[in-house]
Amino acid sequence: MADRRTKMNGKQKAAILMIALGTDVSANVFKHLTEQEIEDLTLEISNARKVDSDMKKQVIEEFFQTAMAQEYISQGGIGYAKQILEKALGAQQANDVIQRLTSTLQVRPFDFMRKSDPQQILNFIQNEHPQTIALILSYLDPDQAATVLSALPVENQADIARRIAQMDRTSPEIISQVERVLEKKVSSSSVNQDYTQTGGIASIVNVLNGVDRTTEKNILEQLEEHDSDLAEEIKKRMFVFEDIVVLDDRAIQRVIRESENEDLILAMRTASEEVKELLFHNMSERMAASFKEEMEYMGPVRLHDVEEAQTRIVNTIRKLEDAGEIVIARGKGDDVIV
Template sequence: MPTRKTKLTGKQKAAILMIALGTDVSATVFKQFTEQEVEDMTLEISNARKIDAETKAQVIDEFFQTALAQEYISQGGIGYAKQILEKALGSDEANKVIQRLTSTLQVKPFDFMRKSDPQQILNFIQNEHPQTIALVLSYLDPDQAGAVLSALSVEQQANVARRIAQMDRTSPETITQVERILEKKISNSSVNEDYTQIGGISSIVSVLNGVDRTTERNILEKLETHDPDLAEEIKKRMFVFEDIVVLDDRAIQRVIRESENEDLILAMRTASDEVKDLLFKNMSERMAASFKEEMEYMGPVRLHDVEEAQTKIVNTIRKLEDAGEIVIARGKGDDVIV
């Protein structure tokens, strides 16, 4: 095992910590490891020979500071953690702890904003370039990002949504630069050195699922004008067949009436038991019995046909919602039937 004068790797530090903790505690920690991590740690511990007291103390102290910093971050964010650590350790040592923590635990960029109210975030970013707004929203929790997106001007909403959907990879330098601009009154946070995968269709779908229906419709209508293919792809993912469980009984009964029996039977072929039970519950006993019998004796069918049937039913659901005849629960309960 390297001496204290040699820079230790993360695995070597972990091995020293396991040895210092003793067999009982280490055995408990090992239960949380993956198989590969167990192999790696076993090898490192096996290679360890004599560890001097100073090296052991440094590793334990580093672990303690990191754990303490993580606790501070969970309480009030990176800015709060850095402020507390600076008082205890000094500025230089605090920066080292925060940098070590954010790189090893992959604390996400813009963490300081996750502790903020959506209105506060809006005040931070509403006058920024749409690409900057899209970058920030891509890192926020979907509900939080949805609330901010809803509060943007009508002109900004579709523009930002399109940029999130089309976003691929952003360099750490760009992210850091944007963070520094937005964190004028909050301590700078570090980012992972690897290029980070953000944005994309899944990201904007998660965000749109957190906005109100009016905002969603406005964004999609504008996207249909500027980029119809993107709008269609987003709509396909906004509500899938399994999401039928969010509908109330009245809405499900309406969907059943508006759908072809053949499509319903095919769509239920790969559905979860929860979806099947919900649909059967909202059918007449005779209809449910007929469906169950037909499904039992149905031969093999193409997955493509099943997916096509599910798409037809999803389209029916969206048409009924657009007409105001059913409500799809979304966001934080803004859609209420009165």
């Protein structure tokens, strides 16, 4: 049996696991696979004409150990996972599980810093080059990165935000070099040689959504001076129409008054039920009934027109906030006060 197990490759093990889990679970797994993966796995399953109970047990056990190891790594890194597995499985089996994982698992760079307090991170990186700081912040959790960015010198914030937004791909060698310079455990030792997606506009938007309003305004104003297109693209992504749910009732009522009825009706065409109910709740009964009737009998509309209407309403929200007439709830500070 031992010889038979050692000859199984990953696809064969996956096929046996699907057989062991049954058709319902396997069907759900298949929903998350590519067409090629489904084809390969289906072929392996069809070739596995007879799978004995010992083989099923061995594959399920290996899968369970691997899944638990990945969970432990996400909680506290490879070292933590190894300690837990050694207590549960013994040193030899724990080593086998970790070795299996590290041959394919990509541990996110700067994993150790995501376990640290933002103030400690700030103390550790504040004297580094802005590009180094940008690289590190792009890998942190958005809340952590927002706290650190807010605490950095005001004159450096926009520069670092711009570097994060314009960051695309960073080679593993540079990432590892930065980690070595910081004299910390290299968490990307198993990163393959493909370039790793880093930063980008989505990354800085997540960070800015968590900073206080003063920091956000300072960064965007400075970005507008140096790169107005980038600043505008960031603004577009920072608050979308569906985010209207973070406003309180009085703020929503103000937005409704300041917006064109036609825009509101169009914008609600693709809105979630939560957004629709929130808007209806803040209208008069007569207005809500009129909107519902018009939406019911409205013919087909272009998605582009809907998106433009939503953009106009979002711009209204921005103007009201800039004028201090409403306040949008943010990650680290402002209450929603109108």
